[in-house]
Amino acid sequence: KQEVTQIPAALSVPEGENLVLNCSFTDSAIYNLQWFRQDPGKGLTSLLLIQSSQREQTSGRLNASLDKSSGRSTLYIAASQPGDSATYLCAVHSSYKLIFGSGTRLLVRP
Amino acid sequence: GAVVSQHPSRVICKSGTSVKIECRSLDFQATTMFWYRQFPKKSLMLMATSNEGSKATYEQGVEKDKFLINHASLTLSTLTVTSAHPEDSSFYICSARRDRGQETQYFGPGTRLLVL
Numbered sequence: 462k463q464e465v466t467q468i469p470a471a472l473s474v475p476e477g478e479n480l481v482l483n484c485s486f487t488d489s490a491i492y493n494l495q496w497f498r499q500d501p502g503k504g505l506t507s508l509l510l511i512q513s514s515q516r517e518q519t520s521g522r523l524n525a526s527l528d529k530s531s532g533r534s535t536l537y538i539a540a541s542q543p544g545d546s547a548t549y550l551c552a553v554h555s556s557y558k559l560i561f562g563s564g565t566r567l568l569v570r571p
Numbered sequence: 572g573a574v575v576s577q578h579p580s581r582v583i584c585k586s587g588t589s590v591k592i593e594c595r596s597l598d599f600q601a602t603t604m605f606w607y608r609q610f611p612k613k614s615l616m617l618m619a620t621s622n623e624g625s626k627a628t629y630e631q632g633v634e635k636d637k638f639l640i641n642h643a644s645l646t647l648s649t650l651t652v653t654s655a656h657p658e659d660s661s662f663y664i665c666s667a668r669r670d671r672g673q674e675t676q677y678f679g680p681g682t683r684l685l686v687l
Binding site: 502505 | 679
């Protein structure tokens with residue numbers, strides 16, 4: 462059974478710092494991996510999607526990597542801003558389903 | 572493109588009543604729709620998968636008689652919480668996918684249900 466874990470559960474950083482969020486999964490047989498952002502009380506915003514054959518994807522200040530063999534993905538946020546404060550969710554696409562991690566709650570302090 | 576809406580965005584009901592939540596794909600036809608549940612500060616848990624015109628497939632531990640799912644058209648799926656109780660209070664999110672394969676899911680904005 463696929464399990465997705467995100468570390469850390471919460472993170473507080475001063476504005477301007479570069480930071481890394483971690484995601485691990487137990488079964489490497491995935492179709493793709495997706496990172497989402499969720500603001501309090503809101504739905505999900507898709508940030509980056511990495512196909513299983515890819516190693517990374519970039520969008521603006523965000524870079525996501527995927528190492529399928531080791532069951533790991535990282536989301537790198539450069540030059541963090543207070544507007545980046547949100548919960549970041551990692552989800553793996555496995556067996557026609559999206560399986561989510563428990564998320565990392567990020568607070569970027571001005 | 573690929574916009575998914577949910578209605579209502581927030582609902583408060585009395586214990587014992589039934590509540591219906593709608594999920595619509597606005598600009599594409601959704602062969603498959605998913606319903607998730609999210610408790611405060613927790614992740615999304617898949618409740619069920621519904622394919623248009625067929626019965627929903629429920630995840631282990633989800634009561635199908637409690638959470639009725641109907642996917643009668645390619646743009647609409649409904650989730651009915653029957654005889655709601657306070658423990659059913661949660662954030663319900665739907666997503667939609669164009670086909671039955673592995674394509675990207677597009678998420679709705681969620682519905683906050685509070686059962687008094």
